[in-house]
Amino acid sequence: MTNTEQFEQVKEVLDKLRPFLLRDGGDCELIDVEDGVVKLRLLGACGSCPSSTITLKAGIERALLEEVPGIVEVEQVF
Template identity: 45%
Template sequence: MFIETETTPNPATLKFLPGRQVMTGGTREFTSPEDAGASPLAEALFDLGDVTGVFFGQEFISVTAAPGVEWHGLKPQVVSILLDHFVSEAPLFVGGDASGIAVPAEADEDFGDDPADADIVAQIKDLLETRVRPAVANDGGDIIYRGYREGIVYLAMQGACSGCPSSTATLKHGIESLLKHYVPEVSEVRAA
């Protein structure tokens, strides 16, 4: 088995491609060793001590190194853990399931979409799903719709995108411009 590695716009994060499906649906982000208890693979990566984030996409895993950690020393350790996991065909999650939930850990705030905005929300979600999420996944992350209220779209960045120096530019200049172009009711995009 061979695991490809790609850089991401976030210098602290590398994207690992095992050449097989990681998640059967959705995405899953782990931002602490405590969160990682749901996944033996995420737990093993955090056990390295130099990892501050693990993100599972459908066909990739993004790993974020702690500040000051050099990838030349950490990368072989991460690849070794990934190889052991995939070669042994171990389950991704406790209980053996490989499905995921595309909800950030802190997504407990309800933005309360107004039912009167259902058509606008549907347009926004369609654009995010068909145009934005595939591009963000190429960079080792994901973007999650959190809500729409009074012309403002609330989105959460995950994986490589959550700590990326260019994430604000991506939200404001890329995603906001796209949504404003196709959905005139959108006035702003904010990180949630």
């Protein structure tokens, strides 16, 4: 799978998760996918929420690991 294909698959998964983030006043922005590492910026309420690490790891990362081949980690960028 090319980097472009992987980037597009990550975007598709994030689009499925986005309604849950928006419901809580947050969102996320896909910054980059490199060597299986997804770099995301959490926006709105998610950016400053104490539970953002749980959202990132237990929610977003888990979904991406399950649905996009080659993803190994999700990192938050600021």
